Amino acid sequence: MLQSIEQYINELDLKLKGLPKDEREHHLAEIRDHLLERMEEGDPEARVVQSFMAPDKMSEEILQEYRQRNAQTFEHPNYWFVLAAISVIAPFGALALPIIQENYYAGPQFAVLLQLLIGSVALFGYFRKKLNEERVAILKKMGRLMIPILALPFGFFSFSIIRTEEWSSFNFIYLLLYLLVWLIYYISLRKVYQSSIA
Amino acid sequence: MNTFNDKWNTQLRKGTFELAILLLLKRKPMYGYEITKHLQEESTFPIADGSIYPILKRMSTNQWVYSYKEEHEGRSRKYYDVTDLGGKVLEARWEEFTNVYAFLDQLKK
Numbered sequence: 667m668l669q670s671i672e673q674y675i676n677e678l679d680l681k682l683k684g685l686p687k688d689e690r691e692h693h694l695a696e697i698r699d700h701l702l703e704r705m706e707e708g709d710p711e712a713r714v715v716q717s718f719m720a721p722d723k724m725s726e727e728i729l730q731e732y733r734q735r736n737a738q739t740f741e742h743p744n745y746w747f748v749l750a751a752i753s754v755i756a757p758f759g760a761l762a763l764p765i766i767q768e769n770y771y772a773g774p775q776f777a778v779l780l781q782l783l784i785g786s787v788a789l790f791g792y793f794r795k796k797l798n799e800e801r802v803a804i805l806k807k808m809g810r811l812m813i814p815i816l817a818l819p820f821g822f823f824s825f826s827i828i829r830t831e832e833w834s835s836f837n838f839i840y841l842l843l844y845l846l847v848w849l850i851y852y853i854s855l856r857k858v859y860q861s862s863i864a
Numbered sequence: 865m866n867t868f869n870d871k872w873n874t875q876l877r878k879g880t881f882e883l884a885i886l887l888l889l890k891r892k893p894m895y896g897y898e899i900t901k902h903l904q905e906e907s908t909f910p911i912a913d914g915s916i917y918p919i920l921k922r923m924s925t926n927q928w929v930y931s932y933k934e935e936h937e938g939r940s941r942k943y944y945d946v947t948d949l950g951g952k953v954l955e956a957r958w959e960e961f962t963n964v965y966a967f968l969d970q971l972k973k
Contacts, residue, residue, distance in 0.1 A: 696917060696942050700897040704913075719914035727918040735925050 669712045671701045674721060681725035685732055686796040687862065693728060747793055747801050751808045753785025754855075758815045758848060765822035765837050765844075768830075790854060797862040805862070809855045812848070819844050881911065881919055882928075883961060886946060886954040889929060893945040896920060920944060928953050 668674050675698050682690045704714045719727075736743040760778040764770045793801070823841050826834060881903075888894060888902050896916055903911045923929045928950030933940045946954065 692942075693917065693921075695940075696896055697914065699895075699939060699941065700900070700914070700917075702939070703897045717913055719912045723912075724914055724917070727915070728921065731918045731922050731925075735922075 668715045668721075671698060671705070671711060671715060674701065674715045674718065677721040678725060681721055682728060683799045684729050686798045686801075688795040689732070690798075697724075744800055744804065746788070747796075748804060750785050750788035750793055751804060753781050754789050754851065755808055755811055755815065757782040757785070758812065758844075758851075759818055761844060761847075762818040762822050764840055765819055766826055768826060768834055768836060770836075770840070786851075790858065794858060797858075802859065802862045805855065805859050809852065809859060812852050812855070816848065877911075880961075881916075882923060883954070883957050885916070885919065885923065886928065886950055886957075889944055889946045890951070890954060893943045895941045895943050899944070923950070926953075 668677065675694055678697065679690065679694055682693065685693070701714055701718060704718075705711055718724075757778045761775070761782075764775070797805070819841055823837055826837050884903060885899060888899055894902070899920075900911065900913060900916050903916070904913075920929065920931075924931060924944075926949075927947055929944045930947050931942050931944050933942055935941075
């Protein structure tokens, strides 16, 4: 049986993991204030918590409202999130092309970099506080996809050496830069994932 | 007290809570706990403490109410107020409600 406001809030927090983080925090803050106001009127903390709607029922009603709301949207609720995640990961495939081309063509690469920039702003900016259980699971899968993508730049590098029978300094430097950028993004994705499950 | 049909009573309550909240907020902006207290004191229908929050969220999504925060004794309180759309919904629902009541009252005679 719940005895304190913090116990109630912690239990409700666990049950509301299906909500985006910012929405979940708003609900918890409002409910915490409600419970504290009741306590300030003289009711003992345990009675305040036990006479309040149980965390199971409260979370069920809040999540039902959230699901009904999402059912009315035109796109799937996670559509833009998935698009943002793809826009961060997919460019790493195209960014490996200069290695096999042995040259950097700014025109086509500009579009790729633009996609990466927009995806980064969306994923690490807008969606950072809007992660729910489903989006965290998508983030984990996307992060894991980044590892096999590394086969591309290394494969292109090897192929280039086999084809030209010589070591290209452009390819080598580009490969190092690619790896540096890849590492920054991989660590960033991992940090976002770890902060969301904390 | 309802010993006849809990479902009817539950449905009737659910249907009128939003109307009751809109009527309260039409008087003045209120925060969640304040709305609950008024409903519990003035209403003939018991409302479970806390049940107001999913309702307020739904009404916010429907843009019938909007919220804003105000500092009160070191805490940030979330106040709700009726939007123009919420005002129109209130008028329409109140008219519907009085029509239904008048009809039933007529049948009773």
